[in-house]
Amino acid sequence: MWRGIRFRVTIVASIAMAVILILGGFALVVLQRDSLTATIDRALAQRADDLTALVPTGDDFGGVFPVGADEGFAQLLAGDGTVLASTPNLADAAPLPVDLPVSSDAVRTITGVGGDDDSFRVLTRPLEGARYLHVGTEFEVVAGAAETLLGLLAVTVPILILVTGTLIWLLVGRTLRPVERIRSEVAEIGSRELHRRVPQPTTGDxxxxxxxxxxxxxxxxxxxxxxxxxxxxxxxxxxxxxxxxxxxxxxxxxxxxxxxxxxxxxxxxxxxxxxxxxxxxxxxxRSDDGKAPSRRRRLDLDDLVIGEARTARADDSVSFDLSGVSAAHVEGDSVQLRSAVRNLLENARRHASGRVTVSLGEQDGEAVLTVTDDGPGIPESEAERVFERFTRLDDSRTTQTGGSGLGLAISRQIAESHGGSLRLTSFDTDGARFELRIPLAE
Known part of the structure; x- marks a missing residue:
């Protein structure tokens, strides 16, 4: 079970989902924090604009900013760090711990405002007369929102991973169920039950x-x-x-x-x-196993055909007409091609009434050998069966008169191994004609 595809797919998918959710959650927390921080910074800038309009240009300013406690805090400092004005919630507070001087609006997150250890977001703006305006607000809301989101993710991410893993486990199991049925059926099929077939679903997949x-x-x-x-x-x-x-x-x-x-x-x-x-x-x-020895070389196929025909016509009862044999050069194994030609000639001699006609020529890049006998012929329905092993259309013939029934099968196998073909091209009652094609030598 632990090594099965179902388990492995579920584990890999669950891990991938966990990585995606964790990275997505981290990105969500960062985006939320940046968004809230940007919102606070814009609010501080707007508040600084409003307070800047209230600051007089003289050095005798000693008022209190009209900003409520719920709107944050503000503090106006002289160039030497003296507090010139502040909101009521910073009336007795020391100058804010912000690095001076600054040349433009600077926003920082600090702690220790008014003796409080919480975090605050403070915008510092330089004003005319070497003065600085500090405007700030609590920043804990951002941290609180991040903690809330992290807590929510800590609960939902494991649940989502568990649900995803369960769904994938069920889905993969459902998908593999036909495969298991196929495996079980194949496991039950013995050597005497090869007629059985596995169930084939109609899912199109x-x-x-x-x-x-x-x-x-x-x-x-x-x-x-x-x-x-x-x-x-x-x-x-x-x-x-x-x-x-x-x-x-x-x-x-x-x-x-x-x-x-x-x-x-x-x-x-x-x-x-x-x-x-x-x-x-x-x-x-050996041919069935692809281990038949083969030594290819350039051959004069016409010489090979004539030599085998002379041997075959030693039987004076059958004559061989070789007038149609012309030169043809092929590349192949001489022993195998000689055997293929010999089988064709002997097959024709056995079935001929008295004459075998042999022709050899070149056509469409191939050497074409035809062997025709004047025997009883072969029905078209038997055109392929004659090339099967141990096939003799006349079952009454013995091995002495009819051969073993392997010759044509061997000849076709040799032809195909040389990139050629062997087929029966005549289906009448005036004899059989076999056509052997072998690619010409380059």
């Missing part, structure tokens, strides 16, 4: 997007696990038949029954087929 992202992740994870399970099952199925034949041959050899003509060739084909299947599986696994 980050929480809804989080739930949506979590559901998308669960869907991807579900598809990934399904592909992995299918992958393992298909790989096991592909390996079972050749392993069974090899085991049978070895058991016959142990019993001394001898071997039949062609057994060695059949076993060798099985071993070669298993070796290639394992290599294909290893390549796909």
């Amino acid at each position: 980050e929480v809804e997007r989080l739930a949506e992202t979590m559901n998308e992740m669960l869907a991807r994870l579900e598809r990934s696990v399904e592909r992995q399970q299918t992958f393992v099952a298909d790989a096991s199925h592909e390996l079972r038949s050749p392993l069974t034949r090899i085991r049978s041959a070895l058991e016959l050899g142990q019993r001394g029954d001898g071997s039949h003509p062609g057994d060695d060739d059949a076993l060798l084909r099985d071993v070669v087929g298993m070796q290639r299947l394992v290599e294909d599986l290893l390549f796909l696994a």
Whole structure:
């Protein structure tokens, strides 16, 4: 709880609010004090103006200022500090303790007026004849107002902080409640329950997007696990038949029954087929993890295509037309590109009735290789499924006649890793045409 987001947000927000309120309160006290002081100073200046008009210009002035006690006090001093006149409340008081001389109105806060220890605000104005007029009033009202305001702030600030913290605690809790439901749901989802989804609120905020992202992740994870399970099952199925034949041959050899003509060739084909299947599986696994080795260099793709076509047409029952192959230079891994081309050619040879047409050229900054067979063709509805792993549209074919179903998947993965593409471009019944595109070398 103490390490939770809710607690941390509440603490940080409460501290921030406390700092703001304290600084605001301090500023309010200062502004109040300055405002009251300015008001008092203006009143003193006005009172000094009124009293200045009553002061005679001669040196024989000995009157009493007609200022009531509730209006403060006033005192007129000679240049030597002698009291010439004062208000009744300073009739017997000593000269005010204000530094002389002054050349213009000077306002000070002093204590000790008339034996009183309270604070007073005093304005001193120089007059003609080296005389000085002191006008003052009590200043405790300002200090009292500041103390009252500080006391009020001392009570209200903690209350505001407490109320703010409580509201933030409740608000954050309400906001995080859907997140907690999402967390609880994800925690309950096991490997066999990947079809489940987290509740998705319709708030249109980050929480809804989080739930949506979590559901998308669960869907991807579900598809990934399904592909992995299918992958393992298909790989096991592909390996079972050749392993069974090899085991049978070895058991016959142990019993001394001898071997039949062609057994060695059949076993060798099985071993070669298993070796290639394992290599294909290893390549796909490394590609999925982004760890497939790749050594890129400038290649003559036409030489690579012609070389693989010569190997593929060793079967005299299918002819290869290479008249459309022209020069094309790409930058890529020769081993991977050779494998991609080989898979396309072997796929075409297996399904061709008697002829495979190969063309290679340059178009829009890419090398374009097309491989067309004159076989039964592929329906448009199966155009993407043929690139899935272990996919063979004719389930009756064996690994000897139909391949493992990994070739086209590997070829597409190689093309995409080189920044290109592989797609089926013909959907009629006159054969299938695959188009491989690889960016040209710069």
